[in-house]
Amino acid sequence: MQPLLIETNAVLQQSIFVKEVNVKNLNNPLHFHKEYEMVLMTKSNGRRIVGDSIENFTEGDLVIMGPNLPHVMYNDKEYYAPDSELEVSAIVTHFRLDWLRESFINSGEATKLNDLLRDINRGIKIYGKSHKRVVTILNELLLSTGLKRIIHLLNILDLLSETNEYECLSSLGYSNLHNHKDMQRINKIYDYIMNNFTENITLKDAAALANMTIASFCKYFKGRTQKTFTQFVNEVRIGHACKLLYDDHLSISQICFQSGFNNLTNFNRNFKEYTKLNPSDFKKSLRL
Known part of the structure; x- marks a missing residue:
C-alpha cells in the first residue's frame, strides 16, 4: 500500500496545481497531505468522509480541505460493477499558501482570510450563489497559467472570506490523530x-x-x-x-x-x- 501521507509532487514544484479527473470510479484510500485541496465533483455521487463528517455527495459538490485533514470519497456500489458504464469527472486543485508573506497574514487586511482558513482546516462545503461564482472562477483557473492562477485563487479566497454560504464539515474539536x-x-x-x-x-x-x-x-x-x-x-x-x-x-x-x-x-x-x-x-x- 502506498504511503497515506500523500506527497503531491506537482505542488512542490508550483504553488497551485489543478487538473481534470476522469475515471471509472473513485479508489483512493483515506489520506491526507500537506497542501490545501479543492474538489468540484462535476459527475459522480457517493459518500464523502472528511475528518469526522460523513455526507452524501452528488454532481456539483464543491469542498475545500485544509492541510493534514484526512478525507476519502466512495462511489455508490454500482460504480464498481465490472460492466458499469458510469464515470467520475472532477476538477481537483491542490495549493499552498506559504508564498503569502507573514507580514500580510498578520495584518488587519487578512483578518477575514484567517477566519476562513481556520474553517477550511475543518473542511468546508460551499453552496448558494457563492458556489456558482466559485465554479466560474475555478473553470477560469483551470485554463490559466502562471500569475493568473494565483490571481484566480485569491479571488476565490476573497469571495469566500466575505460570505457565509459555506458550512464546516468536521467538528470543531476534531484533530488528526492518525499516523x-x-x-x-x-x-x-x-x-x-x-x-x-x-x-x-x-x-x-x-x-x-x-x-x-x-x-x-x-x-x-x-x-x-x-x-x-x-x-x-x-x-x-x-x-x-x-x-x-x-x-x-x-x-x-x-x-x-x-x-x-x-x-x-x-x-x-x-x-x-x-x-x-x-x-x-x-x-x-x-x-x-
Missing part, C-alpha cells in the same frame, strides 16, 4: 463498512479486521472518528436511505431494509435522530 499505521487500519475499516453497510455488520467482525479486542477497538474507533462504531455505521446507512427516498417506487419499508436496518422501529428512530424528520416527512419535503 501511517492508523491510516491503513482505519482505511481497512472504512472499506469494510462502505462495502457491507447494507448487510449485517457486527462489532466483532470489525474488531477482528483491525486485529483488536472489542473493548480496545471501541476505544480506538471513538478516539479516531469522534463517533462510536454503531453511530458511524448508522450515519452511513441513513445517508444511503436519504438517497433512496428520492425514488417514488420504493416504500419506506423497502428503503429500511435496503439501507441495512433490520426493523422499521430502529430505522425510524435513527432517521429522525440524524435528519430531525421521520422518513415519511422527509419524502414529502422532496416534493415541495
Whole structure:
C-alpha cells in the first residue's frame, strides 16, 4: 500500500496545481497531505468522509480541505460493477499558501482570510450563489497559467472570506490523530463498512479486521472518528436511505431494509435522530 501521507509532487514544484479527473470510479484510500485541496465533483455521487463528517455527495459538490485533514470519497456500489458504464469527472486543485508573506497574514487586511482558513482546516462545503461564482472562477483557473492562477485563487479566497454560504464539515474539536499505521487500519475499516453497510455488520467482525479486542477497538474507533462504531455505521446507512427516498417506487419499508436496518422501529428512530424528520416527512419535503 502506498504511503497515506500523500506527497503531491506537482505542488512542490508550483504553488497551485489543478487538473481534470476522469475515471471509472473513485479508489483512493483515506489520506491526507500537506497542501490545501479543492474538489468540484462535476459527475459522480457517493459518500464523502472528511475528518469526522460523513455526507452524501452528488454532481456539483464543491469542498475545500485544509492541510493534514484526512478525507476519502466512495462511489455508490454500482460504480464498481465490472460492466458499469458510469464515470467520475472532477476538477481537483491542490495549493499552498506559504508564498503569502507573514507580514500580510498578520495584518488587519487578512483578518477575514484567517477566519476562513481556520474553517477550511475543518473542511468546508460551499453552496448558494457563492458556489456558482466559485465554479466560474475555478473553470477560469483551470485554463490559466502562471500569475493568473494565483490571481484566480485569491479571488476565490476573497469571495469566500466575505460570505457565509459555506458550512464546516468536521467538528470543531476534531484533530488528526492518525499516523501511517492508523491510516491503513482505519482505511481497512472504512472499506469494510462502505462495502457491507447494507448487510449485517457486527462489532466483532470489525474488531477482528483491525486485529483488536472489542473493548480496545471501541476505544480506538471513538478516539479516531469522534463517533462510536454503531453511530458511524448508522450515519452511513441513513445517508444511503436519504438517497433512496428520492425514488417514488420504493416504500419506506423497502428503503429500511435496503439501507441495512433490520426493523422499521430502529430505522425510524435513527432517521429522525440524524435528519430531525421521520422518513415519511422527509419524502414529502422532496416534493415541495
